[in-house]
Amino acid sequence: MLKTVIGLEIHCELNTKSKMFSGSKNEYEKMPNQNISVIDLAFPGILPLPNIQGVRKAIKLALALNCEVPNEVMFDRKNYYYADLPKGYQLTQMTKPFGKNGYLDIEVSGKQKRITIHQLHLEEDSASMDHFSDYSLINYNRAGVPLVEIVTDPVFNDEKEVIQFLESLRTIIKYCDVSSASSEKGELRVDVNISMMEEDAKELGVRAEIKNINSFNSVKETILYEIKRQTEILESGGKVLQETRRWVDDTKETVSMREKVDAIDYKYYVEPNIPVVSLSEEFINEIKSSIPMLPNERKEKYIKSGVKEKDANTIIRNVDICEFFENVLSLGGDAREASNWITTRLLGYMSANFLTINEVYLTPSMLVSLMNMVSSGKISTQQAKEVFNLILEEKKTPEEIVKERGMEQVSDIDEIKKLVNSVLDEFNEQVLVYKSGKTNILGFIMGQVLKQSGGKVNPSIASKILNEEISKR
Amino acid sequence: MISGKSIDELRSLIDNGSVSSEELFNDALKLANECQSELNPFVTIINNYEHTSGKSILDGIPYALKDNFSTKGILTTGSSNILKDYVPVFDSTVYRKLKESGAVLMGKTVLDELAMGGSGLTGHTGYVKNPWDTTRIPGGSSAGSAVAVSKGIVPFSIGSDTGDSVRKPAALCGVVGFKPTYGRISRFGLFPFASSLDHVGIFARNVKDISYVTDILKGRDEMDMTTLPDEGFLYSSKLDEPIKGKKLFYIKEIVESAVTSTNKEVISKFMDLVNKLRSNGITVEEVSFDKRILEAIFPVYFIISCAEATSNNSNLTGFIFGPRSEGRTPEEVMKNTRTVGFQEMIKRRFVIGSYILERENQEKLFLNAMRARHLIVDKFNDLFLKYDGLLLPAGGIAPKIVPEKEADKLNNEYLILENHLAIGNFGGYPSITLPNGFVSGMPIGVNLTCAAKKDLECLQIASKIEEVTGLKNITSGGEVDA
Numbered sequence: 029m030l031k032t033v034i035g036l037e038i039h040c041e042l043n044t045k046s047k048m049f050s051g052s053k054n055e056y057e058k059m060p061n062q063n064i065s066v067i068d069l070a071f072p073g074i075l076p077l078p079n080i081q082g083v084r085k086a087i088k089l090a091l092a093l094n095c096e097v098p099n100e101v102m103f104d105r106k107n108y109y110y111a112d113l114p115k116g117y118q119l120t121q122m123t124k125p126f127g128k129n130g131y132l133d134i135e136v137s138g139k140q141k142r143i144t145i146h147q148l149h150l151e152e153d154s155a156s157m158d159h160f161s162d163y164s165l166i167n168y169n170r171a172g173v174p175l176v177e178i179v180t181d182p183v184f185n186d187e188k189e190v191i192q193f194l195e196s197l198r199t200i201i202k203y204c205d206v207s208s209a210s211s212e213k214g215e216l217r218v219d220v221n222i223s224m225m226e227e228d229a230k231e232l233g234v235r236a237e238i239k240n241i242n243s244f245n246s247v248k249e250t251i252l253y254e255i256k257r258q259t260e261i262l263e264s265g266g267k268v269l270q271e272t273r274r275w276v277d278d279t280k281e282t283v284s285m286r287e288k289v290d291a292i293d294y295k296y297y298v299e300p301n302i303p304v305v306s307l308s309e310e311f312i313n314e315i316k317s318s319i320p321m322l323p324n325e326r327k328e329k330y331i332k333s334g335v336k337e338k339d340a341n342t343i344i345r346n347v348d349i350c351e352f353f354e355n356v357l358s359l360g361g362d363a364r365e366a367s368n369w370i371t372t373r374l375l376g377y378m379s380a381n382f383l384t385i386n387e388v389y390l391t392p393s394m395l396v397s398l399m400n401m402v403s404s405g406k407i408s409t410q411q412a413k414e415v416f417n418l419i420l421e422e423k424k425t426p427e428e429i430v431k432e433r434g435m436e437q438v439s440d441i442d443e444i445k446k447l448v449n450s451v452l453d454e455f456n457e458q459v460l461v462y463k464s465g466k467t468n469i470l471g472f473i474m475g476q477v478l479k480q481s482g483g484k485v486n487p488s489i490a491s492k493i494l495n496e497e498i499s500k501r
Numbered sequence: 502m503i504s505g506k507s508i509d510e511l512r513s514l515i516d517n518g519s520v521s522s523e524e525l526f527n528d529a530l531k532l533a534n535e536c537q538s539e540l541n542p543f544v545t546i547i548n549n550y551e552h553t554s555g556k557s558i559l560d561g562i563p564y565a566l567k568d569n570f571s572t573k574g575i576l577t578t579g580s581s582n583i584l585k586d587y588v589p590v591f592d593s594t595v596y597r598k599l600k601e602s603g604a605v606l607m608g609k610t611v612l613d614e615l616a617m618g619g620s621g622l623t624g625h626t627g628y629v630k631n632p633w634d635t636t637r638i639p640g641g642s643s644a645g646s647a648v649a650v651s652k653g654i655v656p657f658s659i660g661s662d663t664g665d666s667v668r669k670p671a672a673l674c675g676v677v678g679f680k681p682t683y684g685r686i687s688r689f690g691l692f693p694f695a696s697s698l699d700h701v702g703i704f705a706r707n708v709k710d711i712s713y714v715t716d717i718l719k720g721r722d723e724m725d726m727t728t729l730p731d732e733g734f735l736y737s738s739k740l741d742e743p744i745k746g747k748k749l750f751y752i753k754e755i756v757e758s759a760v761t762s763t764n765k766e767v768i769s770k771f772m773d774l775v776n777k778l779r780s781n782g783i784t785v786e787e788v789s790f791d792k793r794i795l796e797a798i799f800p801v802y803f804i805i806s807c808a809e810a811t812s813n814n815s816n817l818t819g820f821i822f823g824p825r826s827e828g829r830t831p832e833e834v835m836k837n838t839r840t841v842g843f844q845e846m847i848k849r850r851f852v853i854g855s856y857i858l859e860r861e862n863q864e865k866l867f868l869n870a871m872r873a874r875h876l877i878v879d880k881f882n883d884l885f886l887k888y889d890g891l892l893l894p895a896g897g898i899a900p901k902i903v904p905e906k907e908a909d910k911l912n913n914e915y916l917i918l919e920n921h922l923a924i925g926n927f928g929g930y931p932s933i934t935l936p937n938g939f940v941s942g943m944p945i946g947v948n949l950t951c952a953a954k955k956d957l958e959c960l961q962i963a964s965k966i967e968e969v970t971g972l973k974n975i976t977s978g979g980e981v982d983a
Contacts, residue, residue, distance in 0.1 A: 066591050070816040072579065073571040073593055073690040075725050107812050107858065111831035116815020157831075164831055166820070295858035297867065300697035300809065302726055 030224045030262060032255055033232055034190055035182035037219040038197065040207050041153060041173050042085045048152045048174035049076035049119060056213050060167035068172040070114035075301045078103070082174035085206040086126045086150035087307075088315050089176055092204050092322060093145055093197075095127030100306045103150075107295040111164065112154040114171055120151035122296040127178075132200070133324055134192045143193050144181045151175050156214075170214075176206070182221065182232065187251040194218065194244050195345075199323050203347040211243045218247050223268070224258045233258075234268045238282050241275050250275045253282055326350055333363040339371045348385045349375070355392035361399055369395060369416070377420055389423040390416075398426045405486050411435050437486045444490050448497050451476050459501055470494070503528040505653035505976040508562060508710045515561050522561030522605060526550045529563040529607045532654040540630045540652070542645035544568040545576050545609040555603025558713050558737075564599065565649040565658040568609040569616055571690035572596050579692045580612045580624030583817045583842025586824055593690020594722045595659060595701055602717045607655060610645025614847050616661055616694040617810060618642050619669060623846060628902065631673060632977035633943055637899040640670030643702065647674040650704040653976035657705040657714050663694045664802050665922035667702030668934035672895035672946025675936050675975050679703050679711045679963075681956045683929025684729040686715075687722030695809035698802070698926040706974045708935070708964040712736040715956070729954070736957050744961050748784040749892045749949075750884065751775065754792050756894070758918045764897045766940045771894040774937055774947055777969050778892075783962075785892060788884065792917075797873050799920040801927070804857055804870035811854030817842065878928040885952035890962055893921060895934045895946035925950045931959040936972040944975070 047054050050067035057063050067074045083101060090097055104122035127148030134141055155171040157164055178197070184190045198216065201209045209216045223235035236254060241247050253275075258268050273282040321329075323344040330340040330353075343349050349370065356366040378388060398415060401407045407415065407430060418429045430436060438444060452459055455473060462469050477490050503511065503525045514520045533546050545568070554560060566572065569579045571589040578584045592600070599606070611624040621629040621644025629644035631637040632651050639648050643660025647670035650658050660667040662680040671678025680702035688699055701718065705711045712735075720731035751771075759768045775785045819825035819838030826837035843851070857866045881891070896919045925932030930950050937947035949966065951959040967973055 069821050071571070071589065071591065071822060072569075072577075072584070072587070072692045072816065073589075073591075073688075075689055077724070077726065105812055107815065109815065109818070109832070109835060111818075111820060111835065114816060114821060116818065117812050293860045295812075295855065295860070295863075297808065297812070297858060297863075 029227045030259055031227050032185055032251075033182045033223050033225060033235075034184035034186075034251065035221040036178075036180045036184070036190065036193070037221070038178045038180075038194070039153075039217045039219075040089075040176045040178070040201060040209060041215040042082055042176060043205070043207050044079055044081045044085065044174055046079055046081075047172040048079050048082045048150070050172055051077070052172065054173050057169050060165070060169060063169045064171070068114065068168055070116070076103075076119060076299065078302055079174065082150060083126075084315055085204075086148070086174070086176050087312065088204050088319060089178075089201065089206050090127030090130065090148045091312075091316055092200050092319050093127060093130040093132055093148060093178070095130030095145060095148055097126060097312060098124040098128075098307065100124060100304050101302075102304050103299040103302050104296045105299050106151075107297075108292060110154070111166060112157050112171070114155065114168065118151060118154065119299055120177075121149035123298060125149035132193065132196060134189065134196050136189050136192050141183075141189060143183055143189075146179045146181050148176060148178045151177060182223075187248045190220075190251060191244055191248055194247065196323065199345055199347075203320050203322060214242060217242060218244075220247060220250055220254070222251060222254045222258070224255070224262055233262075234270050236268065236271055236273050236282070238273045238275055239285070246275050246277060249280060250282060253280065257282070320347060330363065330367070333357065335363050335367040339367040342371045342375065343367060346385070352385050352392055356395050359393055359396040361392070361396040362403075365399055366395065369399070373413070373416055377417075388420060390419050394419055394426055401426065401430065405489070406430070406437055407435055408437065408487070411437075434484070436484065438481055438484045441489065441493065444485055444493050445497065447481060447485065448477055448490065448493050451480060452497060452501065459498060462498060463501070470498070473498070503563065503653075503655070504532060505706070505974060506656060507707055507974060508558060508656050508705075508713050511562050511656060512558055522552055522563075523550050525561065526552075526563050526605050526607055529654050532652065533608055533649070536632070536648075536652055536654070539635060540632055540639075540648050541627055542610055542629055542648035542652075542654075543608045544578055544580060544611050544624070544626055544645070547575070547607055547609075550605065552605050553600055553603065555601055557602035557604075557717055559599065559717060560603030561605065562603075562656060563605045563607040564655045565608045565610050565646055566596060566599075566606055567612055567616075567643050567646050567658070567660045569612055569661060569692040570596055570659065571692070572606070572609070575606075575609065577609065577692075578625065579615045580626065581614045581817075581842065581847070582625045582824075582844075583819075583839070584823045585625060587822050589690075591690065594687035594724060595718055596690065598718055599659075604717075608645075608649065610643070610649055610658065610660075612644060612646075612660075612666075613642035614844055615692065615810075615814060616642040616663060616666060617806075617847060617850055619665065621645075621647075621670065622902065623844060625844075630902070631899050631943075633675065634899070636901055637943065638673070638902055640673035640899060642666040643670055643678075643704070646704050647671055647676060647678070650674075650676045650706060651975075651977045653706075653978075657703060657710055659714075660702045660704060661691055661694070662700045662702040662926065663698045663806060664920075664926055667700075667704065668895060668922050668925070668932060668946075668948060671704055671934045672936075672948070673899040673944065675939075675944025675946075675977060677705050677708060677711055677933065677935050677963075677967075678946075679715065679933040679960070680925065680931070681715055681719065682729065682931045682954050683926075684725075684727045685931070685956060686718045687720075687725040687728050689722055689724035693809075693813040695806035696813060697809060698806060698923075700926065700929075706976065708933070708960060708967050709737065709740060711933070711963075712740050712960050715960070719956075732957075734957075736960050739957055740960055740964050742961065744958075744965060745782070746784070747889045747962055747965075748786065748887070749778070749890045749962070750786045750788045750888045751892050752795070752921075753787050753789045754795055755790075755917050755921055756787075758916075759897075761897075763940055764918065767894050767897055767945050770938045770940065770945060771947060774966070774970065775892070778966065781965070781969055783965070786888070794877060794880065795917045795921065798877065798923050798927075799916055801870045801873045801877070802920070802923040803853075804866055805874065807850045807854035808857045808867050809854070811851045811858065814847075814851070874927050877924065881924060881928055881930070882952070885955075889951060889955075889958060891924075891950045893948050893950075894918065894937070895922065895948040898940050898943040898945055922948060929953050931956040933959055933963045935963055935966055935970070936975055937970055938972065
């Protein structure tokens with residue numbers, strides 16, 4: 029029986045204002061070669077100017093992923109010739125990466141798994157290239173954009189684990205506000221290292237590296253394709269080649285780019301133009317304190333406060349939703365009810381209207397008042413749903429809506445007693461039928477109570493009073 | 502009018518109206534054009550006078566700049582075919598500061614290709630020759646800048662110094678050459694050779710002029726992270742403060758390494774100076790050194806510089822700037838551009854550098870060289886706790902040009918006498934070479950190296966040495982008391 033072993037390398041572009049080693053803008057730009065400077069283009073005589081925000085964000089992510097952080101900042105040169113690399117070397121971190129030996133816990137099919145992270149380092153992105161039949165075009169907008177590379181150990185055994193890890197990682201990246209992590213813009217790119225081995229083998233099988241996969245769905249397809257491809261090779265007695273491959277989305281297959289991925293010697297050495305700066309405990313602690321509570325911890329907390337696990341999973345996917353939810357709780361809202369409102373009604377409305385939580389009219393305090401109106405019997409659950417929609421559509425507070433539409437329920441016991449007795453007087457014939465033992469008719473009487481109140485009477489109170497009053501007759 | 506005059510002299514000529522800045526510029530051009538065919542110091546002689554008024558002592562004074570400093574709109578070749586048509590789009594900090602000070606650029610000077618070499622013979626525009634004897638080398642790599650000052654064309658010029666590239670040609674051409682502490686002057690816009698060793702350096706014909714120019718150039722630059730904050734005073738204003746009780750040392754094994762008769766003469770002139778300094782109240786002691794450490798200087802320098810150079814010059818591919826060769830793929834374009842762009846000796850250094858950095862060699866070659874560098878620096882740092890400076894002969898006299906020999910290979914016979922100046926680059930120490938007389942009609946130099954950041958002290962002691970030797974404002978072809 030063959031076992032699949034997968035390791036990942038994830039590249040994530042940081043959302044700093046400027047590039048990693050120059051003052052050029054770091055933002056997505058459609059026009060090629062707009063966000064460039066002499067530094068990005070490596071004109072003779074330029075020197076790197078490290079971006080402190082890039083350093084902070086990389087360390088923040090390293091800490092969020094439970095990594096060991098070094099005591100000083102150091103960059104290394106990775107030397108290789110390629111047309112998309114203006115300097116002929118890439119500034120990266122080899123000697124002292126910002127993160128080592130980290131981990132992230134994920135849950136797949138109800139089982140916990142710890143994904144260990146080998147390394148996290150900060151580097152600069154290369155230019156992007158388009159190749160045509162007899163020419164190539166280079167766009168330097170991306171050259172020098174800060175990039176974090178996260179390398180996991182080879183600990184995944186199937187595509188489900190990989191996708192769950194990537195989802196959790198993306199959530200953490202967003203929580204920490206270090207990247208918008210959009211795969212459409214190439215801000216998150218994944219390399220998959222995959223090999224097959226016998227269940228009881230001691231050594232890993234020969235691996236293929238599939239580079240630069242742009243979407244999680246393609247990651248999944250790539251893995252499934254490679255498992256099939258490598259299994260077929262091995263089962264027919266063949267040998268898997270150690271090679272770099274790429275995913276072709278049109279044909280849904282991987283194709284070989286080059287063999288022997290380890291053959292390149294990058295001749296790393298420490299960048300001499302950036303003085304080594306020590307990282308003080310104070311600096312690290314300051315970054316630590318800027319990390320918000322992370323998804324796994326929040327989930328646990330939510331479940332303890334009564335939220336259903338499924339709802340907790342939904343809420344923790346977005347840190348802004350978490351904050352909304354937690355604000356509701358701190359205003360006294362019930363956790364289970366609030367999570368129900370958010371996951372069933374609010375998120376649906378947001379996605380249907382392409383809105384973020386900060387763009388909707390509903391505030392945590394409005395949701396709390398709405399929930400209070402229901403629990404105090406002021407309005408019915410049915411009415412509450414209507415009010416909820418009206419808040420969002422008419423941009424009015426729940427109080428305004430309830431008042432405008434006269435939706436307040438009658439809950440005053442004396443008033444209801446009066447109403448019930450007048451109905452009983454009016455429908456004396458039906459009361460006699462009830463008394464003769466045909467108790468089914470009570471429903472009709474109750475209907476009359478509701479009707480005469482114009483729907484405003486609290487049904488459960490009214491029903492209780494009706495029972496009491498009719499038995500007195 | 503300009504020929505051979507010091508900055509102070511030119512300043513007062515301009516200020517009292519005897520000469521205009523433009524006249525000085527034209528005078529410099531005339532001199533430059535006169536010697537260009539014989540000595541070949543310039544890649545570019547700038548024909549149009551462009552002067553931005555500054556308020557400094559350098560206002561209106563012409564100077565020359567090594568052709569590896571980026572000058573916006575002015576051809577900058579690094580004396581290499583790979584950049585033979587490169588016109589930069591930005592200014593180096595050195596050029597910007599000089600422009601702001603009012604100094605007037607009159608020429609870009611020849612260097613050994615990409616500053617790699619010590620002869621002055623490997624620039625893409627041909628040999629630079631020693632103005633004292635045109636059959637001899639001027640020394641390099643800042644050959645043209647040394648010659649321009651030695652010929653009296655300009656009172657000062659700018660060079661760069663990675664192993665001895667300012668201080669050696671200064672010695673061979675009979676002028677003063679100074680490189681301050683690493684980080685004192687911004688390297689932004691200087692074509693890198695070996696970043697951890699590269700320094701900006703200055704040529705002039707006296708120590709005072711050196712300090713005027715250093716004052717303009719020094720200070721923190723936000724474009725170069727390795728620059729030091731300014732100390733807040735001018736070297737030139739404190740140069741003549743009396744110095745007392747200074748203690749210098751020289752290295753016994755270097756002084757004893759001379760074998761040839763000319764080198765023995767060089768040493769005897771050096772010892773004469775030592776004695777004169779002693780009688781002027783300066784202590785000079787002999788220190789004995791492990792010869793293996795001294796013999797390691799050149800290999801360590803060569804290993805580190807080749808390794809860094811390989812990487813630093815990887816941007817020269819023809820894609821974005823410089824001449825571009827044809828090719829069917831981007832890789833081919835790059836390969837063809839570099840094949841025709843570099844001379845053989847440069848390629849040799851790149852191959853060596855690449856070999857040194859390879860995974861299997863890095864520990865043994867590169868990292869060991871780095872360790873040796875630290876060891877040497879620690880040793881000298883210790884000595885600088887006890888002594889104010891290291892005094893040594895800068896080397897022998899300028900060797901003959903031997904065209905059939907590989908052009909940038911210097912004579913390695915007297916390894917430690919010729920190659921010890923790299924100590925100053927290893928430790929980033931301020932280091933200055935001054936004329937110390939003549940041997941066989943050729944100038945020889947003496948070098949003073951001080952502890953890091955002791956630039957003022959270095960200049961002050963140098964000024965005292967200059968006073969003792971009396972060798973000041975020498976121009977080649979002028980009257981010399983040899």
